[in-house]
Every structure is written in C-alpha cells, then in structure tokens.
Amino acid sequence: MKQSEIISLSTAELxxxxxxxxxxxxxxxxxxxxSPLENPIQLKHLRRSVARMATELSKRDDQ
Incomplete structure (x- = not known):
C-alpha cells in the first residue's frame, strides 16, 4: 500500500x-x-506496509 493511500484513510480504517x-x-x-512461495518478495512488501501503517498511526497519536 502506498503512503498516499495510507494517509487518506481514517484512523479506524487504518x-x-x-x-x-x-x-x-x-x-x-x-x-x-x-513450502517456498512462488514470489517471496511478497513478504517484504507486506512487512513494509505494516511498518508504514504503524508509523502513520503513531504519528496520529502524537498529534
């Protein structure tokens, strides 16, 4: 998920x-x-999406 998409979501949706x-x-x-995945890069993309979302939530909590 792109950062611009994450920012546009509400806190509950996020x-x-x-x-x-x-x-x-x-x-x-x-x-x-x-068993090995056909495309193991999916793991990297999902892990980074989780990090992006968690970061955005923590930014919103600070405000």
Whole structure:
C-alpha cells in the first residue's frame, strides 16, 4: 500500500487495515515456512506496509 493511500484513510480504517495486513503477513510467512512461495518478495512488501501503517498511526497519536 502506498503512503498516499495510507494517509487518506481514517484512523479506524487504518487500524482495521493494519490488522488485516498483519494477519496476511503471518499467514504468508507460515506458508513460506512449510513450502517456498512462488514470489517471496511478497513478504517484504507486506512487512513494509505494516511498518508504514504503524508509523502513520503513531504519528496520529502524537498529534
């Protein structure tokens, strides 16, 4: 997910999306542990999306 898309979400939507993305990341990571993924770069993209969303939430909490 791009940073501009993350900024445009409301706080509630962002929290919901963060939960979904974390679950997707965990599921994909477990699947990769069992058998290699066709595209392991997906893990990197999901991990970075989680970090972007968490950072945006913490920025909003500080304001």
């Amino acid at each position: 929290q919901e999306k963060l939960g979904e993305t974390k679950k997707s990341y965990t599921d994909l990571k477990m699947a990769h542990a069992i």
